[in-house]
Amino acid sequence: MSLEFELSVVVLAAGEGTRMHGDLPKVLYPLCGRPMVHYVLDAAMALNPQKVVLVIGHKGEEVRDNIQSRWPRQNAEVDFAWQHQQKGTGHAVMCAKEALLDGDPDVLVLYGDTPLLTGDTLLAFAKAHKEKGAHLSLITTVLKDPAAYGRVVRDPRGNVSRIAEARDLTPDESHIYEVNAGIYMARASLLFDLLSRVGNHNAKGEYYLTDIVSLASASGHKVVAFVCEDEGVVQGINDRWALAQAEETKRRALLKDLALSGVTVRDPSSTYVDSGVTVGPDTTLEPHTYLRGSTTIGPKCSIGPGTEILNSKIGGGSRVWMSVIEDSVIEDGVQIGPFSHLRPNSLIKTGALVGNFAEVKNSEVGLGTKIHHHSYIGDTDLGQGVNIGAGTVTVNYDGKHKHRTTIQDGAFVGCNANLIAPVTIGEGSYVAAGSTITHDVPQDALAIARERQVVKEGWVSRRSKDNGQGRNQ
Ligand code: UD1
Ligand code: CA
Numbered sequence: 001m002s003l004e005f006e007l008s009v010v011v012l013a014a015g016e017g018t019r020m021h022g023d024l025p026k027v028l029y030p031l032c033g034r035p036m037v038h039y040v041l042d043a044a045m046a047l048n049p050q051k052v053v054l055v056i057g058h059k060g061e062e063v064r065d066n067i068q069s070r071w072p073r074q075n076a077e078v079d080f081a082w083q084h085q086q087k088g089t090g091h092a093v094m095c096a097k098e099a100l101l102d103g104d105p106d107v108l109v110l111y112g113d114t115p116l117l118t119g120d121t122l123l124a125f126a127k128a129h130k131e132k133g134a135h136l137s138l139i140t141t142v143l144k145d146p147a148a149y150g151r152v153v154r155d156p157r158g159n160v161s162r163i164a165e166a167r168d169l170t171p172d173e174s175h176i177y178e179v180n181a182g183i184y185m186a187r188a189s190l191l192f193d194l195l196s197r198v199g200n201h202n203a204k205g206e207y208y209l210t211d212i213v214s215l216a217s218a219s220g221h222k223v224v225a226f227v228c229e230d231e232g233v234v235q236g237i238n239d240r241w242a243l244a245q246a247e248e249t250k251r252r253a254l255l256k257d258l259a260l261s262g263v264t265v266r267d268p269s270s271t272y273v274d275s276g277v278t279v280g281p282d283t284t285l286e287p288h289t290y291l292r293g294s295t296t297i298g299p300k301c302s303i304g305p306g307t308e309i310l311n312s313k314i315g316g317g318s319r320v321w322m323s324v325i326e327d328s329v330i331e332d333g334v335q336i337g338p339f340s341h342l343r344p345n346s347l348i349k350t351g352a353l354v355g356n357f358a359e360v361k362n363s364e365v366g367l368g369t370k371i372h373h374h375s376y377i378g379d380t381d382l383g384q385g386v387n388i389g390a391g392t393v394t395v396n397y398d399g400k401h402k403h404r405t406t407i408q409d410g411a412f413v414g415c416n417a418n419l420i421a422p423v424t425i426g427e428g429s430y431v432a433a434g435s436t437i438t439h440d441v442p443q444d445a446l447a448i449a450r451e452r453q454v455v456k457e458g459w460v461s462r463r464s465k466d467n468g469q470g471r472n473q
Contacts, residue, residue: 002048003126008105008188009044010096012209013037013112014057014083019239025059027112028066029243032250033274033292036115036237037063038071044110045076046119047126051105052076053096054112057083072276088206089182090198097192104189106130109209111182113237116246121233122183125226129185135221136190138163138213139181141231148238149179150210152225160223162214167203178227180210181234190221250275258285271304280316298332307337315350349384366409378402379421383409389433391416408443 017026027037037054044052056063064080071078083095093109100107108126110117121139129137138160140152150163151173163180164173186194194212202208217223228234237243254275255268262281265271272290279285280299289304297303298316306322314320315332323337327344330336335353342354343361351368354360358375366384371377373390379402380394392413394405403421407413411425414433425431426443435449 003123005130006050006105007047007108007126007185008051008053008100009047009049009108009110010053010055010081010093010100011037011040011044011110011112012055012089012092013063014055014060014086014092014095015113016058016086017113017238020243021240025063026237027063029237029240031115031237031243031247031275032254034276035066035070036243036246037067037112039115039275040110040112040117041067041071041076041078042073043117043119043122044108045073046123047108049108051079051100051102053079053081053099055081055083055092055096057086057092057095088200088204089209090195090207090211093191093209094195094207100188101192104187107186107188107191109182109184109191111236114182114234115237116233116235116249117183118233121228121230125183126185128226129224132224133222134185134224136184136186136194136212136216137224137226138185139183139228139234140178140225141181141228141234142178143231144177146177146179149236150182151176152178152180154178159217160213160225161217163208163210165202165204165208165210178225181228182236183234184209184212186212186216190216266304286321312342343378380405380407382407383411383427385410387412389413389415389417393418395420 013027015026020026020029028035054067060082067078079099081096081099083092125139148166150165151169152160153162153164153173153176155161194215197215198207198211200207213223232249235246237246251272252268254273255265255271258279259265263279264284266285267287270287271285274292277291277295279297282299283297283301283303286304288306290308293311295309295311296313298314300317301314302319304321307320309325311327312325314330317332318330318334321337323340325342328342328346330348331350333351334348335355336342337355339357340354341359345362346360347364348354349365349367352365353370356373358371361378363377363380365382366386368384369382369386371388375388375392376394378394379396386407395418396402396405405419405421406424408425408427410428413425413431416434417431418436420438423437424440426441426445428444429441430446431437431441432446432448435447437447437449441447
């Protein structure tokens with residue numbers, strides 16, 4: 001579905017969000033890893049608007065910088081209008097007047113705290129507004145518990161006459177279950193004419209955008225309510241409980257999309273996937289799996305249980321269990337875990353194995369290389385077919401600087417070796433178990449760097465005699 005006419009969109013994002021009781025400006029609180037206002041802007045993009053104006057105010061620089069650097073649709077230009085003092089939603093729209101009065105476009109007004117809104121809902125709304133020849137349209141929905149939402153007051157003939165804000169309700173109006181979703185459409189000229197007549201004589205002493213509804217209907221304009229059946233879509237986030245509920249809804253929708261595209265989600269209640277994460281078909285997500293940020297999982301993988309993957313790429317046919325992976329690339333057919341930690345900037349090549357309490361950081365692990373047990377591999381380039389014995393440590397830090405270790409193809413590092421960087425272990429060479437290697441090992445060599453074992457035959461008996469004691473005393 002697309003629109004045959006052009007419109008401009010204004011999104012209100014200047015409020016402080018006092019009910020969140022936190023430091024972030026409200027519209028930046030994340031939902032499945034993305035700030036809520038990103039979802040609103042995404043939904044607006046479905047209308048292919050000629051202009052998008054974001055009204056910012058409280059911590060406005062933070063909101064603007066976030067949109068400019070983090071909102072992925074940088075090709076769509078967003079203008080910013082400042083509302084320096086938060087005098088209400090009506091006042092906020094007024095602050096965008098200059099940016100919007102270029103010609104007399106249709107204007108869609110959205111609130112930045114309704115992240116479950118979809119482009120499809122907005123398209124249907126904008127079309128209905130035109131088809132019905134409305135002067136002012138608004139989206140409403142019917143809720144069992146209307147709580148803090150503004151109520152839609154209708155006249156005896158069923159026409160919308162005004163919006164009553166929750167704080168200003170009369171006893172009669174508190175029985176109304178149809179609520180205002182905070183999405184409106186009107187021509188710019190009418191919108192700003194109505195707004196110029198809005199006062200602030202109400203419980204909050206604010207200029208309510210909602211008052212344009214009574215002003216429009218009183219002056220004979222056609223006001224049309226678009227009743228949205230799906231109440232969740234227009235949910236406004238005012239506190240963290242609403243945020244938690246919206247996140248749950250969003251997360252379930254993301255998991256459903258994955259499941260329908262061929263991903264097995266064993267336990268949706270304990271699987272957390274950020275918006276934007278992709279998972280290939282025939283992959284299984286086991287319980288307690290967290291896929292965060294810009295993570296991409298290939299096909300036919302098994303991920304989890306008990307795994308967190310952040311901003312990483314996992315190739316096809318890989319298995320990751322009981323492990324944490326951050327900012328790294330894992331190629332195909334790799335096995336990670338159980339209980340491994342891949343720290344940022346690690347590249348694990350095809351067929352490699354990192355397991356059992358191994359930690360890898362800022363390192364490349366070559367094709368088919370094995371790091372089985374209790375190892376620390378940091379700032380290291382490992383070739384292909386290398387074997388790292390249990391308890392091996394690359395000693396990369398001298399207290400001031402980090403140094404690199406190179407372990408070339410086919411090398412074999414015995415258990416419990418310390419490799420003091422900078423150092424190179426040559427191709428096909430062996431490092432004896434328990435060695436502390438401080439110098440390069442050439443290819444094909446065996447390096448042993450440990451005390452030679454001393455065996456003192458009969459030492460125990462001799463000691464017993466000296467003490468006048470028996471062996472077992
Ligand atoms: C608003 C509506 C209410 C509706 C509900 C739907 C008004 C007066 N009330 O109430 O009828 O049911 O949304 O979710 O509009 N903002 C500014 N500047 C301001 C004040 C707010 O930019 O001075 C922005 C906020 O950042 C927020 C949005 O406007 O994104 C809505 O403001 P909020 O205070 O959350 O309004 P509600 O009380 O939820
Ligand atoms: Ca709100």
